[in-house]
Amino acid sequence: MSPKQKSSRIDKIYGTATALLSSSAFLFLFLILGVLLIFSYPSFAVNGFKFFVSSVWNVPTNNAIVVVNGFKTLQGAEYGMTVFFFGTLLTSLLALLMGVPLGLGIAIFLSQLAPRRLASPISFLVELLAGIPSVIYGLWGFIVLGPVLLKEVEPAMAKYLGFIPGLHGPAYSSGLLASGVILAIMIVPIIASISRDVMAQTPTELKEGGTALGLTNWEVTRKIVIPYAKTGIVGSIILGLGRALGETMAVAMVSNGATFLPKTLYYPINSIAAFLAVNFDGAFEDPTKMFVYSLGELALVLLAITMLVNVAARLLVRKGFFGGGAEHVIQV
Amino acid sequence: MEKNVSRATPDPTPTWRHPSVVANHKARTFRSLVFAGLCVACVLAVMIPLGDMLYMFAYRGIQVISIARLTGNPISATPGIGNAITGTAILTALSGAMAIPLGILGGVYMAEFSKGGRFSEALRFCADVLAGVPSIVLGYVCFLAFVVYFNFGYSAMAASIALAIVMFPYVFRTTEIAIRRVPESIKEGAIALGSTKTTMINRLVLRFAMPGILTGVLLALGISLSETAPLLYTANFANYNPTSLFHSQLGYLTGVIYLFYTSNLSFDVQLSYLATFVLIMIVVALNVVARLGLKRFSKV
Numbered sequence: 001m002s003p004k005q006k007s008s009r010i011d012k013i014y015g016t017a018t019a020l021l022s023s024s025a026f027l028f029l030f031l032i033l034g035v036l037l038i039f040s041y042p043s044f045a046v047n048g049f050k051f052f053v054s055s056v057w058n059v060p061t062n063n064a065i066v067v068v069n070g071f072k073t074l075q076g077a078e079y080g081m082t083v084f085f086f087g088t089l090l091t092s093l094l095a096l097l098m099g100v101p102l103g104l105g106i107a108i109f110l111s112q113l114a115p116r117r118l119a120s121p122i123s124f125l126v127e128l129l130a131g132i133p134s135v136i137y138g139l140w141g142f143i144v145l146g147p148v149l150l151k152e153v154e155p156a157m158a159k160y161l162g163f164i165p166g167l168h169g170p171a172y173s174s175g176l177l178a179s180g181v182i183l184a185i186m187i188v189p190i191i192a193s194i195s196r197d198v199m200a201q202t203p204t205e206l207k208e209g210g211t212a213l214g215l216t217n218w219e220v221t222r223k224i225v226i227p228y229a230k231t232g233i234v235g236s237i238i239l240g241l242g243r244a245l246g247e248t249m250a251v252a253m254v255s256n257g258a259t260f261l262p263k264t265l266y267y268p269i270n271s272i273a274a275f276l277a278v279n280f281d282g283a284f285e286d287p288t289k290m291f292v293y294s295l296g297e298l299a300l301v302l303l304a305i306t307m308l309v310n311v312a313a314r315l316l317v318r319k320g321f322f323g324g325g326a327e328h329v330i331q332v
Numbered sequence: 333m334e335k336n337v338s339r340a341t342p343d344p345t346p347t348w349r350h351p352s353v354v355a356n357h358k359a360r361t362f363r364s365l366v367f368a369g370l371c372v373a374c375v376l377a378v379m380i381p382l383g384d385m386l387y388m389f390a391y392r393g394i395q396v397i398s399i400a401r402l403t404g405n406p407i408s409a410t411p412g413i414g415n416a417i418t419g420t421a422i423l424t425a426l427s428g429a430m431a432i433p434l435g436i437l438g439g440v441y442m443a444e445f446s447k448g449g450r451f452s453e454a455l456r457f458c459a460d461v462l463a464g465v466p467s468i469v470l471g472y473v474c475f476l477a478f479v480v481y482f483n484f485g486y487s488a489m490a491a492s493i494a495l496a497i498v499m500f501p502y503v504f505r506t507t508e509i510a511i512r513r514v515p516e517s518i519k520e521g522a523i524a525l526g527s528t529k530t531t532m533i534n535r536l537v538l539r540f541a542m543p544g545i546l547t548g549v550l551l552a553l554g555i556s557l558s559e560t561a562p563l564l565y566t567a568n569f570a571n572y573n574p575t576s577l578f579h580s581q582l583g584y585l586t587g588v589i590y591l592f593y594t595s596n597l598s599f600d601v602q603l604s605y606l607a608t609f610v611l612i613m614i615v616v617a618l619n620v621v622a623r624l625g626l627k628r629f630s631k632v
Binding site for chain 1: 363367371373378382384385440442445446460461462465466471475500533551557560615
C-alpha cells in the first residue's frame with residue numbers, strides 16, 4: 001500500500017470515529033425523550049386530560065389501590081399541573097419584565113457609552129453573574145432579598161400602588177415577587193452579554209454617520225444600533241426566558257412551595273422545575289408509583305416548553321447573523 | 333412629474349447650521365443624558381446584588397473557615413465540608429473525563445470533516461436543544477435510566493453521566509467555533525507540505541484552537557460543579573466519602589448549601605455558608621482563568 005493510500009485511510013477512520021462520537025448528541029436527546037415518554041405514559045392513561053386542567057395535586061397515600069385503564073393508582077388521588085404550569089409562566093414573565101430593561105440597559109452601557117477601561121471589568125462582572133450557581137442565588141434570595149421584600153418593599157408597594165389589582169395584600173418573604181426578582185438577576189447576564197455583542201457589531205460608519213448628522217447618543221442608539229441588533233436582542237430575550245422557565249433551585253428556595261394559584265404579586269408560588277426537585281422524596285411514598293409517572297409527565301411538559309422557546313431563540317439568532325455573538329448564545 | 337423636479341432642485345439657499353442651533357437641541361441632549369443615566373442605573377441595579385452576594389458570603393465564610401471544617405464531614409466532632417469538597421471534585425473530574433473528549437472530538441468532526449449536510453445540521457440542532465434542557469429534567473431521566481434501570485444506585489457514576497450530558501453541548505459547540513476560527517492558510521500550508529489531514533488537525537489545528545477550546549471546557553466545568561438539581565436525583569447526598577463509583581451516595585458542595593440552609597442547627601447553617609464561600613471562590617477563579625488568562629495565549 002502506498003503511503004498516500006495509507007494516510008487517506010487514517011483520515012477516513014478519524015473522520016468516521018469523530019462522526020460517531022458527535023452522534024452522542026442524538027443519543028442523549030433520544031435517551032431523554034424516550035425515558036420521559038415511557039414514564040409519563042401511565043400518567044397519560046390514568047389522568048388523561050384532567051392533568052392539564054386540574055389545579056389539585058393530592059396523593060392520599062393511605063387510600064386503597066384501584067386500577068384505572070390498566071394502571072394502578074390510589075383511590076381519590078388527583079394529579080393536576082395548572083398551579084405549577086402557571087407558576088412557571090408567571091415567575092418567568094415577571095423575570096422578563098424586570099430583566100429585559102436591565103439587561104438591555106447594561107448592554108447599551110457596555111457597547112455604546114462606557115470607555116473601554118470601564119467596560120471590560122463590568123463585562124467580567126456581568127459574566128461572573130452568569131457563572132454563580134443557582135443554589136447561591138436561592139440562598140441570597142432567602143436570607144437577604146426575602147426579608148427586604150417582606151419588611152420594606154412589599155408594604156410600601158401595597159400602600160402606594162395598592163389600587164392596582166394584585167398589588168394589595170399581605171407581604172410574604174418568599175413568593176412570586178421574590179422568585180421574579182431572583183430570576184431577573186439570573187437572566188440579566190444572558191440578555192446583556194448577547195445583546196452587547198450584537199450591538200457592538202453595528203458598523204462604525206453607520207453610527208458615525210448618525211453622529212455627523214447631529215444625532216445625540218440616545219438617538220444613534222435608538223434609531224441605528226437597536227434596529228441593527230434587533231434579531232440578536234430578541235434572540236437573547238427568548239434565551240433568557242428559556243433559562244428562567246427551567247430554573248430549579250433558586251425558585252425552589254424562594255417560592256414558598258405553594259399548592260394553590262397566587263392571588264397577589266406577593267403570594268407563595270411554585271413552578272414545575274421546583275416542584276420536581278422538592279417532591280422527589282415524596283414520590284416514593286406513593287405505592288402505585290403514579291406520583292413518579294405524573295412527575296414524568298410534568299417533566300415532559302417543562303421540556304416541551306423550554307424546547308419550543310430555545311429552538312425559537314436559536315433560529316432567530318442564527319438567521320439574523322452568524323459571527324461574534326453566536327458562540328455566546330451557546331456559552332451562557 | 334412636477335414633484336420630482338422640485339425634489340431634484342437643491343435648496344436655493346443652503347446654509348450649514350451648527351448642531352447647537354438645530355431646533356430643540358437642548359431638549360434632545362437632555363434626553364440623551366437621562367438615557368445614559370438610566371443605563372448606569374441598570375448597571376448599578378445588577379452590581380449591587382452581586383456585590384452584596386460576594387461580600388456577605390465572603391464575610392460569613394471567613395468567619396467559620398478553618399482546616400478542620402474544610403476536611404471534616406457534617407457528622408464529625410467539628411462538622412465540616414471535606415466530604416462535599418471530595419464529592420464535588422470526583423463528580424467534576426468524572427463528568428469532565430466523559431464529556432470533554434466526547435465534546436472536543438465531536439467538535440473536530442463538525443468543523444473539519446462534516447460537509448455541512450443534513451447530518452451535521454441535525455447534530456447542531458440536537459446540541460442546541462440539549463443545551464436548553466432544564467437540568468432537573470435531566471436529573472429525573474438519569475434517575476430512572478441509570479440509578480434504577482441500569483442499577484447504578486445513587487452513585488457518583490449516575491450523577492457524572494447526568495453532569496456529562498449537561499456539559500457535552502457546551503464543549504461540543506465551543507470546540508467547533510474555536511476550530512473554525514483557525515485561519516484557512518495554516519491548514520492549507522500543512523496540507524501543501526504533505527501532511528495528512530489527521531496530522532494537520534492533531535498537531536496544528538487543535539493547538540491553535542486550544543485557548544478557545546479551553547475557555548469552553550472551563551465554563552463547562554463551572555456549570556458542572558454548580559449544578560444541584562440533577563444531583564439530588566442521582567447522587568442523593570451523604571455525610572461521608574463514597575466507597576465506590578456505584579451504589580455509594582456522596583456529598584457535594586451545592587448539596588450542602590441546599591440541604592442545610594434552613595436547618596435548626598447553627599453549625600449546619602454555618603456549613604451552608606462555608607460551602608457557598610468555597611463554591612464562589614472556585615467559580616471566580618474559573619472565570620478569571622477562562623476570560624482573562626486564556627485570552628493572552630490566544631494565537632488567533
